[in-house]
Amino acid sequence: MAAMKINRSKEIFDQAQKIMVGGVNSPVRAFKAVGGSPVIMRRGKGSQLFDVDGNSYTDYCLSWGALILGHNDPDVLRAAKTAVSFGTSFGTSTKPEVEIAEFIVKHVPSIEMVRFVNSGTEATMSAIRLARGFTKRNKIIKFDGCYHGHCDDLLSVSGSGVAFLPASSSQGVPNAHIQGTFSLAYNDTTALQNVIEHNHKDIACVILEPVAGNMGVIAPEKEFLKNLRALTKKYNIVLIFDEVMSGFRTNLGCVQTDFGIIPDMTCLGKIIGGGFPIGAYGGRRDIMRNLAPLGKVYQAGTFSGNPVIMRAGLTVLKNLTPSIYKKLNTQAEKFITDTNNILAQHHTKAHLSGYKSMISLRFRKQAVYNYTDAIAASSGRLYSRLFHHLLKKGIYLPPADLEAFFISTCHSTQHLSILQKNLVEILSFS
Numbered sequence: 001m002a003a004m005k006i007n008r009s010k011e012i013f014d015q016a017q018k019i020m021v022g023g024v025n026s027p028v029r030a031f032k033a034v035g036g037s038p039v040i041m042r043r044g045k046g047s048q049l050f051d052v053d054g055n056s057y058t059d060y061c062l063s064w065g066a067l068i069l070g071h072n073d074p075d076v077l078r079a080a081k082t083a084v085s086f087g088t089s090f091g092t093s094t095k096p097e098v099e100i101a102e103f104i105v106k107h108v109p110s111i112e113m114v115r116f117v118n119s120g121t122e123a124t125m126s127a128i129r130l131a132r133g134f135t136k137r138n139k140i141i142k143f144d145g146c147y148h149g150h151c152d153d154l155l156s157v158s159g160s161g162v163a164f165l166p167a168s169s170s171q172g173v174p175n176a177h178i179q180g181t182f183s184l185a186y187n188d189t190t191a192l193q194n195v196i197e198h199n200h201k202d203i204a205c206v207i208l209e210p211v212a213g214n215m216g217v218i219a220p221e222k223e224f225l226k227n228l229r230a231l232t233k234k235y236n237i238v239l240i241f242d243e244v245m246s247g248f249r250t251n252l253g254c255v256q257t258d259f260g261i262i263p264d265m266t267c268l269g270k271i272i273g274g275g276f277p278i279g280a281y282g283g284r285r286d287i288m289r290n291l292a293p294l295g296k297v298y299q300a301g302t303f304s305g306n307p308v309i310m311r312a313g314l315t316v317l318k319n320l321t322p323s324i325y326k327k328l329n330t331q332a333e334k335f336i337t338d339t340n341n342i343l344a345q346h347h348t349k350a351h352l353s354g355y356k357s358m359i360s361l362r363f364r365k366q367a368v369y370n371y372t373d374a375i376a377a378s379s380g381r382l383y384s385r386l387f388h389h390l391l392k393k394g395i396y397l398p399p400a401d402l403e404a405f406f407i408s409t410c411h412s413t414q415h416l417s418i419l420q421k422n423l424v425e426i427l428s429f430s
Contacts, residue, residue: 028403033400039055039057044070047410049071056394058411060398060406060407061405066269066273066275069408070411073315076315087307096311099314109253109256110284111266112288115281115304116280119269120149120270122149122301123149123279124148124244130265133297134287140181140204140205140207141203145215146214146242148207148209153181187218189228196235205265206237208228209241209242210225213246213358216378217358217359218368218374221369225259232264240283244268245358249271250325252317264284271313272313274316276308335419339420340352342420346428350362350364350427357406357407357408362378363383390426393422
């Protein structure tokens with residue numbers, strides 16, 4: 001690849017900083033965790049991103065996991081253009097939202113009824129409110145390092161971009177909200193059991209990522225999930241799986257079918273929107289019927305169920321066949337295994353952790369089971385060096401080392417071979 005030119009990106013970012021907070025609309029995009037000036041992207045196609053200076057990159061961020069079919073998939077683009085030709089938004093009910101709802105209910109075991117919203121944060125926030133209304137209890141349990149969006153109750157000891165704030169939660173969150181939230185160690189059954197058994201009369205719900213992706217990728221221990229499901233059933237606590245990131249990434253039944261652990265409610269986002277803003281939450285019929293207009297738990301949104309997004313999202317879901325999943329998951333798992341074998345041969349203090357096509361980098365040999373491990377296995381200095389090395393080679397990873405990166409159906413064996421070669425090259429001499 002020719003030497004990178006980033007003059008136009010710098011000009012635009014300088015302009016952005018004068019009129020937008022930090023020059024960005026989501027903090028991690030500012031490159032604070034890796035240093036340097038953000039690259040300003042212009043377009044995407046397949047596995048590739050193209051910036052305003054004409055540089056191209058193989059993209060492993062993929063709109064933070066949303067683009068499982070890659071950028072600008074022809075079928076998704078066609079569906080969106082057709083929908084736009086009828087109008088962009090109506091503020092009324094439409095047929096496309098019914099069709100995608102039917103698809104989700106058919107394939108996701110925990111969802112009998114669903115409500116669409118406009119972001120993952122809206123989905124988790126609304127699911128918790130509904131769980132409180134259903135149980136008539138107020139407290140919640142979450143897990144350290146699991147990020148469920150930026151609503152007040154969920155910003156205690158959160159992962160991904162929040163980990164780079166001066167504190168582990170956000171200023172502006174009233175103490176009363178944090179006091180109503182228990183944040184426990186991921187994969188720690190003993191702590192979970194102690195908290196539930198001593199506080200079950202006050203706990204409305206437990207929310208977690210069934211495969212964590214916001215402290216890097218951490219697969220749960222099966223016994224942990226089984227015990228979690230047993231305890232929540234025993235005490236009539238609503239179990240919420242946040243599958244905003246993992247939903248429809250590994251199969252049509254989502255991660256819950258991989259483990260055979262079915263929650264009471266599930267939150268979705270990213271993939272189901274086809275690259276457009278979306279969220280959804282659904283679950284047992286007896287819980288969901290407490291939501292307005294049938295029940296007394298209120299939630300509404302002007303753009304919820306937007307017909308353009310519904311058409312694009314349904315097109316993505318219909319294109320995700322068993323053979324597509326098999327190829328994608330096998331390709332990703334082989335990449336992780338092969339890369340780790342090479343890193344081990346070089347006695348490198350690093351490894352890839354992953355769950356199928358969700359992947360992250362750890363700067364230590366030992367496995368990672370929770371947020372404490374994830375922090376111990378992180379290195380802002382080394383990741384920054386790696387990130388900029390890859391950027392110059394035309395490879396785009398997320399600009400923070402606690403983020404997951406992803407493989408799409410557009411990534412070839414050659415793409416992954418180039419990524420592997422560059423990872424090994426820089427990590428072996430770090």
